[in-house]
Amino acid sequence: MPPSPWRVFWGLLEHDLLITRKQLGGVLAQVLMQPLLMLLVFGKVLGALGYTPPGYARLLLPGLVALNAFFAAAQNASFPLAMEFTTRTIENRLRAPVPLAWIVVERIFAAASRGLVTAVLMVPVGALVLGELSWRTAGLPAALGYTVLGALAGGAAGVTIGSLVSPARIGITFSLVMPPLLFTGSAQFPFPELAAVPWFRALCALNPMTYVSEGLRGALTPQIAHLPGWLCALALALALIVLTPAGLWAFRRRAIT
Incomplete structure (x- = not known):
């Protein structure tokens, strides 16, 4: 009797989580460095020099948590998926007795787990750099929900990119795609205050990371301008509805060629 799809799914996920645990040090060094430097420079150094307004670091840190959740x-x-397609090691997964959609969803969950870990670890790093957080503790459950949704959306986006792009081009693809996503994700500024720049506001509205940043600000620092929580949750749910089928389509297209 073949194993149930759930058992195969959890077996694959446990394997990927074991790899994540073994590679955790390298993963953290890779994805925490840029947010840490941004927080140090924009939150501390420029603030001490008077180039950023008081309290800017409080605005910035939730955006950097969102950045880690999505981009990690x-x-x-x-990156791993593009490599597996090239080396054909992906065939081991394709032989698993489950529909292709289960394999794609498992990869999204495994990637989201890394995003969630790095996002959570950004919190003590931020507290260490800033000295205090002054976050609303009642908003922590909602903040965790937005972080999970953002990590899942990032995982779905990553599966799509990894299925469409070869390893030789994955680096240049990230260098071309990710900076625009980074600087339109409302990590460094509140989205509601972009009314004076409508064209840039429209670009930010198309970026799923915007709604992670805004959701976290609304939950943790409600005194800062932010989008309504329900709108952020709805936008992230829509992002998952779009990105997950896109990842499945790209993965199936690559797998059968």
């Missing part, structure tokens, strides 16, 4: 998941889904 996207990066850790796309």
